[in-house]
Amino acid sequence: MRLSVIGCGYLGAVHAAAMASIGHDVVGIDVDARKIDSLAKGQAPFFEPGLAEILTEGIASGRLRFTTDMAEASGAKVHFVGVGTPQQKDGYAADLTYVNAAVDALLPYLSAGDIIAGKSTVPVGTAAGLTPRVEATGATLVWNPEFLREGWAVKDTIDPDRLVVGVPSGEPGVLAADVLREVYHPAVAKNTPFIVTDLATAELVKVAANAFLATKISFINAMAEIAEVTGADVTQLADAIGHDARIGRRFLGAGIGFGGGCLPKDIRAFSARAEELGKGESVAFLREIDAINLRRRDRAVEIVSDALGGSVFQKNVTVLGAAFKPHSDDIRDSPALDVAVRLHGLGAHVTITDPAAIPNAQRVHPQLTYIEDRDEALRSADAVIVVTEWDEYRHDLAPEHAATLTAGRIIVDGRNCLDAGAWRDAGWTYYGMGRP
Structure with missing residues (x-):
């Protein structure tokens, strides 16, 4: 099938390459000429495991190309819209400027029977507002939210754990759902859950999923706050309650909290939209989820200060660490980088190392010192803090080896990802988050 992908940022570039990898003829379109030039050469403009390989393969096969010309979308059966929905500068609500601009630019090139599939994370009601403009061309608007995990985005696109498609009522919706089943044929053939809903439900599925994950993370971080004043160990607590199948252990990792380009802004936008709908009290707890998350960054800085x-x-x-999570170079709202900046602001000589995110961090915070080599970065440190749980730190860094690089021997485990006993046995003073 011929597809177009409008918006070639993190979501769009991965989606375009992944769709080409399963056999579709795909054109990726973006207004950023530099980004398009990079992608057209098979060069991913960001770090994502596996993306470079399917980019190169897709371009070489002729199934994948990139352009700045929206007219190239003409003739595609399905047009995926995956542009950004950042937080507004003057409030919590989502900025839909790019979504509206993408749809308006696409309208002249639609044909009757075409499908626009929104993938951007948007406030509930967005699709209803766009539908009249799309239907006037004879096309159908559906919403097909993404559930990508950075670091696993290629796998999550090609082999998702579920597919959600919000469609309009009547025959246009039935036909559109059938077309999307064809688009995702490998996953559908594996009996991946394919859930067809109305438009509003599909929009809510994405923000509800992110709100729930954020709630789970902040819940265990709230327990860490209690553990810190009682002498309890939040990791043992998480293990114990995680054995309850109704709760589960995943996302119960206490630490410096969540960040990135999705969870923080999405829960804020959800709160703002609920207020607009007159139901702000329904998700009022998300304000506290956000507050707990930010407090853990303060606490990490406090622990380093107390230790010194x-x-x-x-x-x-x-x-x-500098990236907001491992296997990514994304520093958007990164708790790791935020902690580093706060320490620098208090007068510390801060040295940052990260396997992938140093170039991005340097552009935003050039005042900090960056060293690519992990061991070199550790030399002469009075204290070390782990803020991104890369394997290079949690598994590959032996405490005995680290002890030979610095006399400080103070380790603050901002992700509770280290073996506390092993570090203490090697002569380090170990501090966890919510641990004795």
Whole structure:
């Protein structure tokens, strides 16, 4: 099938390459000429495992190309819209400027029977507002939210755990759902759940999923706050309640909290939309979820300061990680980088290392010191804090080896991902988040 993908950022570039990899003829379209030039050469403009390989393969096969010309969308059966919906500068609500611009630019090139499939995360009601403009061309608007995990986005696109398609009522919706089944034929053939809903439900599925994940993370971080004043161990607590099948252990990792380009802005936008609908009280708890999340960054800085005698001024602090999560170079609302900046603001000499995110971090915070080599970054550190749980830190860094690089031997485990006993046995003073 011939497909177009409007918006070639993180979501769109992965989607375009993944659709080509399963046999479709795909054109990716974006207004950013530099991004398009990079993608057309098979060069991913961001770090995502597996993306470079399917980009190169798709371009070489002729099934995948990229352009800035919206007219190239003409002739495609399905047009995926995957542009950004950032937080508004003057509030919590989502900025739909790019979604509206993408749809309006696409309208002249639609034909009767075409399908626009929205993939962007949008406030509920967005699709209803766009539908009249799309239907006037004879096309059908559906909403097909993405559930990508950065670091696993290629797999999650090709082999998702579920597919959700929100469609209009009547025959146009039935036909559109059938076309989307064809688009995702490999996953459908494996009996991946294919859930057809109305438009509003599909929009809500995405924000509800993110709100629930954020709630689970902040819940265990709230328990960490209680553990810190009672002497309890939040990791043992999480293990114990995680054995309950109704709760589960995943996303019960206490630490410095969540970040990235999705969860923080999505729960804020959800709160704002609920207020607009007159149901702000229904998701009022999300404000506290956000507040708990931000407090854990403060707490990490406080632990480093306490470990160094009450002040980080003129102390050498090595920060292990800059990306908001491992297997990514994304620094958007990164708790790791935020902690590093706060330590620098308190007068510490901060050195940051990260396997993938240093170039992005340097562009945003050039005032900090960056060293690519992990061991070199550890030398002469008075304290070390783990803020992104890369394997290079949680598995591959032996505490005995680290002890030979610095005399400080203070380790703050901002992700509770280290073996506390092993580090203490190697002569380190170990501090966890919500752990004795």
